Amino acid sequence: MTTQTVEFILSGRTQRKRRWYTVTGILAALAFVLMWAMLLLGNTIYPVQDVIRVLFGEQVSGASFTVGTLRLPRMLSGVLAGFAFGIAGNTFQTMLRNPLANPNVIGITSGSSAAAVFCIIILQASNSVVSIAAIIGGLVSVLCLYFLSRSKGKSFSIGRVILVGIGLQAMLNAVVSYLLLIGAEQDIPAAIRWLSGSLNGIQMEEITPMFLIVLICSPILIVLGKQLSILELGEQAATSLGVRTDQVRMALVLSAVGMIALATATTGPIAFVAFLSGPIAKRLVGAGMSNVIPSGLVGINLVLASDLIGQFAFDVRYPVGVITGIIGAPYLIYLLIRMNRKGDL
Template sequence: MRQTTIENIAAGRRERRRRWIIVNSLLLVLACMLCIGMLMMGNTIYPPGDVIRVLMGESVDGANFAVNTIRLPRMLAGLFAGIAFGIAGNTFQTMLRNPLANPDILGITAGSSVAALFCILILRTSNTTISIAAVIAALVTVVIIYVLSKGRSFSVGRLILVGIGVQAMLGAMISYLLLIGAQQDIATAFRWLSGSLNGSQMNAIIPLMISVVVCAPIVMILGKHLSILELGEESASSLGLNTDRTRILLILSSVAMIAIATATTGPIAFVAFLSGPIAKRLVGAGYSNVIPAGLVGLNLVLAADLIGQFAFEVRFPVGIITGILGAPYLLYLLIRMNRKGSL
């Protein structure tokens, strides 16, 4: 009987691992297809052979400028921003054990947006300064939310409510910056606020690429600890986990990625909110959700950008499309949580 139980547990583990590998492989294949599609499609559609030749350094009439200068930076910006939003959103949702506890709802993205807009409209600084300011503003926002929500005991519900209030205040600051900004910069600011990959340049996305390459592996390494944190403070501590150190590392890594992604592409709506739940439903329980959430995030951004560019007569920024996809899910989640008494 005991041997049968052990065999069943081992079989279940193998099945969960097989599902995790298959889902991630399919998401990776889809991501490669979307990347190729973004490099091929535009005002002129180039065949895959020409795109590959350009990427290999060969000269192809008419294709070099379009692929290297316009489409490749746009694709890389969407790819790395999607990974950053997906992993950061999943980290906050898992760590705080609430699907509403993501950077969009908590106001962290809004904090980065205020700093980035101030640098763009008022100071007119370089992209590096914008990224640094966005990270600092995001960290300050996290500290403010934590301090204001801290009571006799930690409450996720109270933290979310405080985050929503902070987000509203930061939204008012964004409106004020738009009012006092120079008229010629307002159109650019509105396009950036909607979340857009338009005008992406290689030098501007380098900080984003560095942040993802450095911070994403940290979150992946701590993926098992993240799952333990989901069990609760007491359970995690009883299992020997240093909860404070783990949370600090996860928060710093996630905030750095989300802030620099926001500074680079603007606040692409609902990607951080949707990626974790979608990935969890696809891979199921039993394995870390970090890598699937990153893959779902990049697929959402790239697919939404292609839809925004080519599915309508008018071209829409990527954030408009993700907002249309995410808003119904947010309403559904709020209704479901209200019925369960989680709000």
């Protein structure tokens, strides 16, 4: 290898790193601006200094309740849920080497939702029980997807995983519809908030479990980001490069499902955030660099921006999941058409 070749490789690596830091910094700055917009904007627009005083624990007439009790939990839940959906969705898409392989499409989110709605409507369970049930529901969905996608004598097919996942999602959505039909009238609003994906009415104590799971699982996904990129090359290539594929894949799946399940338990299944974050981050960051953190930041920006649009862009206020659904549905249709033409489905 000549000196010029080495210099060319090092120069390319430096450029990719510079682009990664630039994109990540811009996404973080945009998220910071949107976070402040969530705190400042509303029926009453408070000065920045009043908001800062509330954040430091001072009592400010009017602002303490509006900012501290209503807007702050809403903003924090949007940040945590957006980061969880974004980073977990990117994990599944990269690991399965397919942009359709995200928790919304392959039934994982629906599994968490069905379990949570069952607890809300049938058991009238507490929020902690709902969160635990959501995690179990997500894990059971993953196991069902794995076993139903296996086929004797045939090689592993990602397309088969997608099709089975879509069928699993349809079945679980039917279960949710049935539960809504038989549920008591007083329990239906809580379940509907779930299904629409909303940040409305979230209290600070509901955020704690999601904060803990993000704090525990996101470092695992970030640390395993390099191995995740290698898994994208395929099973044989990853094994030859020294990756313990089974252990790494298990850690990735458990961490991603845990984040998705608890985020869903808190905010409901906010549509298409997990689906859009990875591809957007990959397009911004470019090839050759991990887009785990950028995917989480894209998720934060999607959730916060969509919630602000839902609150202030129309005469009627819409839940954040409605806005993200409007954004993501056309992209899903485009991907299905493209994959069908390529023969991947």
